[in-house]
Amino acid sequence: MLEIKPIFNSLRRSKAGAMMLLIQIAITVAIVSNAAFIIYDRINYLQQETGYPEQDVFSFSVLTFGTDIDKVQQIQKDEDMLRNVPGVINAVHMSEIPLSGSGSASSFALDADPTDSKTARSAYAFGDENMISTLGVKILEGRDFTQEDVVIQTTPDEIPTVTVVSKGFADDLFPEGDALGSIFHFGPYPIKIIGIIEKMKGPWLKDRAADNMILFPLVTEQTFQKMIVRTEPGQRAAVMRQVEELMLANYDQRVITSPQGMDDAKQEYNASDILMMRMLIVLISVLVMVTALGIFGLTVFNINKRTKQIGTRRALGARKSAIVRYFLVENSLICVFGLALGSIAAIYLGQALLTHYSLPALDNTYVVVTAVCVLCVSLLSVLVPANRAANISPSVATRSV
Structure with missing residues (x-):
């Protein structure tokens, strides 16, 4: 009882x-x-999976105050120098750093007039043909950039005609699965999708469109630049310790700041x-x-x-x-x-x-x-x-x- x-x-x-x-x-x-x-x-x-080998990637900033160089040519020299460092797989100059919480985003439309057209919001970044290799992301469909695709911008109207996008963006703007080879518009400019990346998160993981990322083959002359380096597994710390000395040896009229691993940047953002x-x-x-x-x-x-x-x-x-x-x-x-x-x-x-x-x-x-x-x-x-x-x-x- x-x-x-x-x-x-x-x-x-x-x-x-x-x-x-x-x-x-x-x-x-x-x-x-x-x-x-x-x-x-x-x-x-x-x-969550970001698509990047976070433990092997780091970034740093370059503030150039010297005026006796061609900054675009110096970017190429810096990339070539970094690629020759033992333990480095690839290096690239990029306008934005993924997973950092800082970047650029816009709405992209199927037609030049977005008023009556389907649109999708996405983060985007500029760089040369080494972006995909340096980021360590995997191409699901299509191809990577070639050197011929890269536009060296001297006026605002010089815009690349091709792009590589994340699968998240492709599915968002082209839900029927026909994104590869299709054209969308960045303002009035038509852009053709030549490659789709399996997974590539943007700068903001908390954004509703965090899976949407677009890469443009575009290099611009800037005083403040961002560099990304991918190393062999376990070699990142050793390369990071050398990067300031190597960059200044390549050209000393600048300041190297904020070397940070991609996983550390992600943790700081979170x-x-x-x-x-x-x-x-x-x-x-x-x-x-x-x-x-x-x-x-x-x-x-x-x-x-x-x-x-x-x-x-x-x-x-x-x-x-x-x-x-x-x-x-x-x-x-x-x-x-x-x-x-x-x-x-x-x-x-x-x-x-x-x-x-x-x-x-x-x-x-x-x-x-x-x-x-x-x-x-x-x-x-x-x-x-x-x-x-x-x-x-x-x-x-x-x-x-």
Whole structure:
């Protein structure tokens, strides 16, 4: 017999403690289920494939103040020099650094007039024919750039006529799968797609169009330049230590700054997400611990208040298991109502986060798993004081009256 009726009557006589514990359990379920889902979502986000060999790629910036050189020719010299460094696979000058959180983006249309045309938003970058090799991305369809494709821009109207795009952009603008060889427009300029890359993330991983990236074979003369280098596995650190000295030896009227690995740049961009995930883990731990302590404390309080009752039952022949079962059932009743209330609150909280913060919709599996875990924690929290109550001697209980 689970003695449900006597337990209900006992709880009715001490409503305050039971209600506080019920509310505490409900709050724990509502917050922990949503926090756990957000953590899982952030882990998937942080572990997503970018398409780049991040551990082998690094970038740095070049600020040229000398005026006695042709900057475009110097770019070629720098790239050739870096390629000859032991451990380097390729190097390229690019207008933007992928995964850095900084870059350029625009809307691209099928027709020159975007008003009545399908459009897709994408990040884009300029560089020469070494971009794809240096980035380490894989061409799924079509071909890479050749030296003949590269445009050396001297006026704003000089725009390349071909491009290589990510599969994300190709599927976005050409959902029927006919992107290769098709033409889209960058403003009034028609651009032909000659290659499609399997996966190539843009500068902003949190952007809705994070999978959309376009590479243009274009080199411009600039005072501030960005260089990307890909090394053999395990050689990046050694090459990074040499790069400033080598670049200045090639031409000393400039400043080399910000050497940074691609994975480090990605981690820096995601620093706020990592911090939020850690804070949520701490929040979950604290909430579960406080709930367990609350259950433990209420059980101890009830035992101290019912010493005479427990002693009398023991004197009448009640087994220790019956005493333990009594407190487990009592706690389970409170917990079940708290879990039901908390589950409803978790669903509403998840909808609110979806509406106001554009977070993914809460998976109800997390609510169920959280409720089961909280129930297990609550039962474990009761076991120690319940066993202590079961060991009360009938004679000690009688003397305590």
